Amino acid sequence: MSRTRFEAAMDKRDALKAAENAGEVADSMSVRLALMDRVHAGEITLQQAQAELKKIQSGAKKAGKLTREQAFSRG
Numbered sequence: 090m091s092r093t094r095f096e097a098a099m100d101k102r103d104a105l106k107a108a109e110n111a112g113e114v115a116d117s118m119s120v121r122l123a124l125m126d127r128v129h130a131g132e133i134t135l136q137q138a139q140a141e142l143k144k145i146q147s148g149a150k151k152a153g154k155l156t157r158e159q160a161f162s163r164g
Contacts, residue, residue, distance in 0.1 A: 101161050101164035102161075105164055108155065108160040108164075113155055114154060115145055115146065115148070115149035115152060116142060117157070118157075124138045124142060125138065
């Protein structure tokens with residue numbers, strides 16, 4: 090019996106969560122939430138948060154980590 094698309098998507102989400110919990114993801118949900126907390130507190134603007142996220146994502150490979158997209162794709 091083969092997997093359905095739903096089951097495959099669930100497996101990918103589980104793999105992403107596991108990678109985030111293991112610290113393999115540079116732009117994890119906790120990093121993204123921290124950025125948004127700074128935006129809501131008025132420390133930075135949304136554009137600055139987006140630029141910082143891009144910087145984190147581009148430096149992920151140099152740091153030996155993955156992005157959320159890469160972790161999801163490999164899952």
